[in-house]
Amino acid sequence: MLEKRAVEFQLEEEVRGKHVKEPFCSQYHCGSLLGRGGFGSVFSGHRLSDGQQVAIKQISSDRVQQWARLPGDVSPVPMEIALLQRLSEVGGHGGVISMLDWFEVEGQGFLLVLERPPQYQDLFDFITERGALPERLALRFFRQIVEALQFVHAHGIVHRDIKDENIVVDTRTLEVKIIDFGSGAPLKETPYSEFEGTRVYSPPEWILSQSYEAVSLTVWSLGVLLFDMVCGDIPFERDQEIVRATPIFTRRISKECQSLIRWCLAYRPEERPTLEEILSHPWMEGGEVEEGGDLQEDPSSLPSQSL
Known part of the structure; x- marks a missing residue:
């Protein structure tokens, strides 16, 4: 932190x-x-x-x-x-x-x-203060993050450290931004053998063989992030849990959301979805979120920091 x-x-x-x-x-x-x-x-x-x-x-x-x-x-x-x-x-x-x-x-x-957004809070603090997010709000954030990553990948870059601390939320508009490209690298199709990201967001293949590919790493990290948003904490803390690749849902989550998380957290990299497949998943296509309909109170009243 x-x-x-x-x-x-x-x-x-x-x-x-x-x-x-x-x-x-x-x-x-x-x-x-x-x-x-x-x-x-x-x-x-x-x-x-x-x-x-x-x-x-x-x-x-x-x-x-x-x-x-x-x-x-x-x-x-x-x-x-x-x-x-x-x-x-x-x-x-x-x-x-x-x-x-x-x-x-x-x-x-x-x-x-x-x-510097005028009112922001990183997603780690947002979840810490509010607890697990309603699925509608998690979907709103997650869609923005995946679409932003599509743009990043389309221009030849991989972030390599997607996590709640590297997402900031504008508490007035509920728009999110990806920050901190300190672990980033040029995108390539061949495997990477170095990793400066966050271990609890890293995939089994890195834990076991110190090797991974850009998209499958990103998608695994997205699965950890989505679990974090809807359950209030990350699914894995230890290497053994990461390698087991079996998230245990601690809250009542819709079957569609569980399905997407499990797909992103598939043990085999080749069995994980692409970013495009994530966006076309039934949970992601569950309808546009109504403006302001995710929060019980006015979002401008949420605690925020001025960067």
């Missing part, structure tokens, strides 16, 4: 950025720490020119697992920057967090300037 506390973040003035002449400190103000994860820390901030609220992710160079080179750039950058830059260049997607800019801080690492 991210550590959330306020600290001051000191920045060097000499920075390098994507087609940027002005240094970071001339364009943005960096505020308090919002969270800290395995790949870096995230701070609140705003753009000085117009006051737009942003999130500023700081990545230490010694924590970077994969590097990439951008066209026309001599020095390598963290893979996360290259992946988000690619998605930005094709117009982005409403269900994926947008990178507005990036900078290199000499001797310290890199800064990513990201969009």
Whole structure:
């Protein structure tokens, strides 16, 4: 879980950025720490020119697992920057967090300037505070996530760390966004042999043979995530449970929803659905959710954080 506390973040003035002449400190103000994860820390901030609220992710160079080179750039950058830059260049997607800019801080690492929804809560906290979600609300979130992942895959990227902590919910609109591409990689059809994602969301084939393919990994993680949403917690904690691949439903869940979860959590990777097959599953086609019909109270009254 991210550590959330306020600290001051000191920045060097000499920075390098994507087609940027002005240094970071001339364009943005960096505020308090919002969270800290395995790949870096995230701070609140705003753009000085117009006051737009942003999130500023700081990545230490010694924590970077994969590097990439951008066209026309001599020095390598963290893979996360290259992946988000690619998605930005094709117009982005409403269900994926947008990178507005990036900078290199000499001797310290890199800064990513990201969009910041005005009212948000990550899905982990959303579920922790509210408990298991009604299936209609879970469906609303899940459809958005799968459609966003279709976009990500269509543009040659695999996220590799889909989980509740990497989904943020706009508590006013109930729109969701996928965040944190720190474990991401270029999409390929051949197996991967490295994994920096979250073990309890990883599939049996990774536990047993340290190998997996992009789509089957993603779909397994989606099965864990959907179970988490409708039951209030993840289905597997230990390696033995993951390898057994038999979720035990702790709440009364519709047969259609159980069917989709079990399909996503099929032991054999080749027996799992594609993203397109998920979207055409009977549970997913159970009807569009009515606006505002998922929550008993006004969503704007839900607890939220300002990133």
